[in-house]
Amino acid sequence: MSSSTAVSAAPSAAKWKKTLGDGLYTANPITRQILGICSTLAVTNRVDKALVMGAALIFVTGLSNLFLSLLRRLIPNRIRMIAEMAVVSTFVIVIDQFLRGFYWDISRQLGPYVALIITNCIVMGRGEAFALQNPPLLSLLDGAANAAGYAMMLAIVGIFRELLGSGSILGITLLSSAWYVKNQLLVLAPGAFFALGLLIWIFNVINPPVPRETEK
Amino acid sequence: MNITPVWAIFIGSIFTNNILFASFLGMCSFLVCSNKIDTALGLGSAVVFVMFCTTILNYVLYYYLLVPLKLEFLGFLIFIAVIAAFVQFVEMFVERFSPDLYYALGIFLPLITVNCAILGAALFMVIRKYNFVQSTFYGLGAGLGWALAIVLMAGLREKMGYSNVPTPLRGTGVVMMVAGVIAMAFMGFAGMLNIQ
Numbered sequence: 001m002s003s004s005t006a007v008s009a010a011p012s013a014a015k016w017k018k019t020l021g022d023g024l025y026t027a028n029p030i031t032r033q034i035l036g037i038c039s040t041l042a043v044t045n046r047v048d049k050a051l052v053m054g055a056a057l058i059f060v061t062g063l064s065n066l067f068l069s070l071l072r073r074l075i076p077n078r079i080r081m082i083a084e085m086a087v088v089s090t091f092v093i094v095i096d097q098f099l100r101g102f103y104w105d106i107s108r109q110l111g112p113y114v115a116l117i118i119t120n121c122i123v124m125g126r127g128e129a130f131a132l133q134n135p136p137l138l139s140l141l142d143g144a145a146n147a148a149g150y151a152m153m154l155a156i157v158g159i160f161r162e163l164l165g166s167g168s169i170l171g172i173t174l175l176s177s178a179w180y181v182k183n184q185l186l187v188l189a190p191g192a193f194f195a196l197g198l199l200i201w202i203f204n205v206i207n208p209p210v211p212r213e214t215e216k
Numbered sequence: 217m218n219i220t221p222v223w224a225i226f227i228g229s230i231f232t233n234n235i236l237f238a239s240f241l242g243m244c245s246f247l248v249c250s251n252k253i254d255t256a257l258g259l260g261s262a263v264v265f266v267m268f269c270t271t272i273l274n275y276v277l278y279y280y281l282l283v284p285l286k287l288e289f290l291g292f293l294i295f296i297a298v299i300a301a302f303v304q305f306v307e308m309f310v311e312r313f314s315p316d317l318y319y320a321l322g323i324f325l326p327l328i329t330v331n332c333a334i335l336g337a338a339l340f341m342v343i344r345k346y347n348f349v350q351s352t353f354y355g356l357g358a359g360l361g362w363a364l365a366i367v368l369m370a371g372l373r374e375k376m377g378y379s380n381v382p383t384p385l386r387g388t389g390v391v392m393m394v395a396g397v398i399a400m401a402f403m404g405f406a407g408m409l410n411i412q
Contacts, residue, residue, distance in 0.1 A: 112339035197392030
């Protein structure tokens with residue numbers, strides 16, 4: 001592949017900073033690139049689920065980016081999708097077995113969504129777009145930064161939905177049922193769509209997208 | 217062993233437990249390909265077919281190969297490999313024997329490998345402990361439910377082209393809001409039956 005750029009000297013400090021900022025904010029996977037929406041909607045009805053899912057994704061994206069970058073000269077171009085899938089699924093199996101072994105309760109509640117990290121567009125997208133062209137440590141940072149941007153959005157949506165839907169955060173009651181009527185809709189499926197729609201709206205107002213020519 | 221009757225699984229997977237509106241699977245292609253009804257129908261029918269076949273294949277491989285060998289933890293790897301291989305095979309087969317169908321469906325097939333609804337159906341089948349017949353109908357129902365969802369959304373988006381949506385909400389934002397309203401309508405059936 002394009003290994004010519006990767007042969008050059010170690011990336012500059014500015015590049016490190018830009019990679020971090022892009023992942024966390026400027027090109028945030030959820031609000032800007034609209035990737036990995038499935039799990040964002042599914043696991044955010046409670047904050048603890050959102051946090052565990054975010055941590056799992058940081059682990060998987062960071063390490064699979066690191067390994068794909070280390071292997072980037074060895075993977076033939078034609079079978080790279082399958083190679084990416086194999087690397088990603090390996091790390092997903094590791095994190096799934098870990099959660100089952102040590103945090104059975106939360107693993108049961110997350111259900112299939114941990115396994116579905118395999119098809120999470122963020123992991124594949126970062127591998128394809130970044131790790132196959134960049135040196136290992138920078139790729140590790142890119143994967144971790146993008147996943148952290150994702151985890152941050154998950155936490156925001158999770159806090160919003162759990163606080164207004166169940167009146168609590170991390171199971172601690174903040175809005176007493178004596179005066180707050182819980183909005184059950186936010187815990188259910190439609191609430192996820194509304195919450196994420198609002199979040200994308202707010203972020204587009206704060207940080208308007210640069211119009212792309214490819215867009216219709 | 218799951219004792220839910222087969223008809224309830226079939227109807228439930230289309231409406232009350234719609235794989236898109238209740239389990240949020242397959243959102244990426246749902247957001248990208250719901251601009252036109254034609255595209256949505258093509259992708260929808262490809263998903264129905266692939267999901268139906270891969271659920272059966274995955275059931276057989278999981279219960280007759282991995283479980284006897286006590287290799288259940290390799291399930292994810294097998295599922296995704298089966299899906300990728302099946303999609304590739306179907307693409308070659310359709311291209312060779314039915315060029316018309318290939319032009320109608322062919323372009324959507326590669327997209328399906330990364331559609332998480334397909335993998336999700338296989339995972340739900342294992343988590344809910346469906347037997348063979350239940351899995352077959354679940355695969356078919358979930359595929360039909362997904363196709364129904366994307367066609368509905370495409371119809372609405374075609375009409376939405378004429379409405380005045382606030383600029384920052386355009387694109388994904390408004391699709392999310394509309395999806396929320398449709399999800400509420402689908403949940404209206406939840407009192408009648410709810411599959412586990």
